[in-house]
Amino acid sequence: MTVNLEQLRRCHFAVDxxxxRTRVYVKGAGLVIDQPSAAAVNSRSGALIAVGEFAERMTGRTPDYIQVVRPIAGGTVVDIEMAHRMLRQLLGDKTRRALRRNLRLRAAACAPHGADPLAQRAITETLVGLGARRVELVDTLIAAAVGCGLPVERPEATMILMCGAASTQVAVLSLGSIVAAVRIPVGGDAVDHAIVQHLRHHHELLLPGQSVRPLQVALSGNGITSQGPAEAEIHGRDVVTGLPRSVRVDTAAVRDAIQTPLTGVLDGIGKVLRDCQPDLVADLADRGIVMVGGSALLPGLDHMLRQATGMPVHIAEQPDICAVQGLGAMLEGRIEPLVLNPMAA
Incomplete structure (x- = not known):
């Protein structure tokens, strides 16, 4: 996907x-939607009951005829109709009417790196359902790099690590393009799952899927580093009796349990570095890695990467919204195109 800044400046809104989570940026208004990508549906009538945070809170607490669905999985739209209905409900009538005043409504959207044509078409059709006449797709890695202020247009290497819920993307950028990149099917959900399985197998404890975030409970303080707390108290349900129970968990064992999914991230970083030219790798030795995405806030993850790679590791300011903020900067015209021959300008 080639970024066309001139076309992006003509867009009226952007969607990540x-x-x-689903985020919507409206030109001139800023970030207007930042809600979980969830929708609650009545399976008998097909009616949409709730979307966003309210639907997220309903997970695991609904009767049989109400289902909480996620129309987006792994950054890819898997249910176009439900994604369209969810977006319409999130935007609300007032915002939709304001957007439809534009006779030729244009939209921009983030697409995961390496997304196949079918996945790109699903994103496009979702926004066309909102009334967009034209949809511009931008690689999520480039949008996130712009959003966190990296000088992607310069002839210098910058490395970005995008930690999502379903996957992790690693890329080296230079001259406004991606030099080398890899997408790893390991994200924050995989780390959560590893902790849940550890507690189930070693402590016979089931954690509530919604009310308790395993990482926030078991990995407090310095998180996955050895300087973290020695123990953590976990509340859940006994596998055998089904009764509520609390256990004291050794956080060192929890750190060992999540090493397997995190090893995949380290392998991806090594692969990207091996695919780069030595000059670019030399730039990265000083600049290091910039982490973006919601899972970048996993306590201690930056420390672990710093120890494993020997490179500086930085967490972007507001890493969870970097991608949509980058799209917004392109829409607002705050990003200037690269001039290859300044003397001729």
Whole structure:
């Protein structure tokens, strides 16, 4: 996907359809939607009951005829009709009417790196259902790099690590393009799942899927580093009796349990570096890695990457909204195109 800044400046709104959250940026208004990508549906009538945070809170607490669905999985739209209905409900009548005043409504959207044509078409059709006459797709990695202020247009290497809920993307950028990139099917959900399975197998404890975030409970303080707390108290349900129970969990064992999914991230970083030219790698030795995405806030993850790679690791300011903020900067015209021959300008 080639970024066309001239076409992006003509867009009226931008959408970041993430696996965990959906974000909408409206030109001139800023970020107007930042809600979980969830919808509650009445399976008998097909009626949409709730979307966003309210639907997220309903997970695991609904009767049989109400289902909480996620139309977006792994950054890809898997249910176009439901994604369209969810977006319409999130935007609301007032915002939709304001957007439809534009006779030729244009939209921009983030697409995961390496997304196949079918996935790109699903994103496009979702926004066309909102009334967009034209949809511009931007690689999520480029949008996130712009959003966190990286000088992607310069002839210098910058490395970005996008930690999502369903996957992790690693890329080296230079001259406004991606030099080398890899997408790893390991994200924050995989780390959560590893902790849940550890507690189930070793402590016979089931964690509530919605009311308790395993990482926030078990990995407090310094998180996955050895300087973290020695123990953490976990509340859940006993596998055998089904009664509520609390256990004291050794956080060192929890750190060992999540090393397997995190090893995949380290392998991806090594692969990207091996695919780069030595000059670019030399730039990265000083600049290091910039982490973006919601899972970048996993306590201690930056420390672990710093120890494993020997490179500086930085967490972007507001890493969870970098991608949509980058799209917004392109829409507002705050990004200037690269001039290859300044003497001729």
């Amino acid at each position: 359809l993430g696996a965990a």
